[in-house]
Amino acid sequence: MQSQIPLFPLSAHLLPGGRTSLRIFEPRYVRMVKEACASNSGFVLCMLNARGNKENNEHIFPIGTYAEVIDFDVLDDGLLGIKVAGLFGVEVSDIKTEADGLRIGSCQTIEPWRCNITPEEISPMDERLKEIFDRYQELSSLYEKPAFEDPLWVVHRWLELLPVDARQKQYFLEQKDCHKLLNYLSALVQ
Helix, strand or coil: CEEEEEEEEECCCCCCCCEEEEEECCHHHHHHHHHHHHCCCCEEEEEECCCCCCCCCCCEEEEEEEEEEEEEEECCCCCEEEEEEEEEEEEEEEEEECCCCCEEEEEEECCCCECCCCHHHHCCHHHHHHHHHHHCHHHHCCCCCCCCCCHHHHHHHHHHHCCCCHHHHHHHHHCCECHHHHHHHHHHCC
16 A cells, blocks of 8 residues: 555554554644544554654654544543554655645555564563553553454564664564564563
8 A cells, every 4th residue: 555644743652453542632633633534544653753854854754553543532621532543554755744734644554574473482571561551551441452462462562662762663663573672572571
């Protein structure tokens, strides 16, 4: 798939299979969400590049996640609250800025990681992730059925949660399989 898709750059990270809640208040993003819901389509959540030039749209890293709105509500403060699900990874290029500041990028679907490992090989990462989900209700409430038995789902959730620079996360996402991230996580999660 290659198409022009609205971009939502932010400091939180969402990967395929992930879910997150967002507060929408800027008019350009309110428009983006309305159009996505009206056309039953989505948008791409992108990681911010703190070193990139915003005027040249270099502040958006090239690997993002195509996401769709799965729920919405008006929050207590009157803002729009949405819950989105990450569906698949995309590579973003040729970013244009519309009159209201909404960025649109040419997005090409990227192949999912190969993650040919058994559930036993991700232990104790899966157990530690379960502990995090148990401890943080706002995280666990996003998922009806967490896939702790799926190694790829587990490493994606860890990459979302890790407090490392977006540049490091992009490095892992550029890999063709999950083994470099798995090795990195194995050293961290004991």
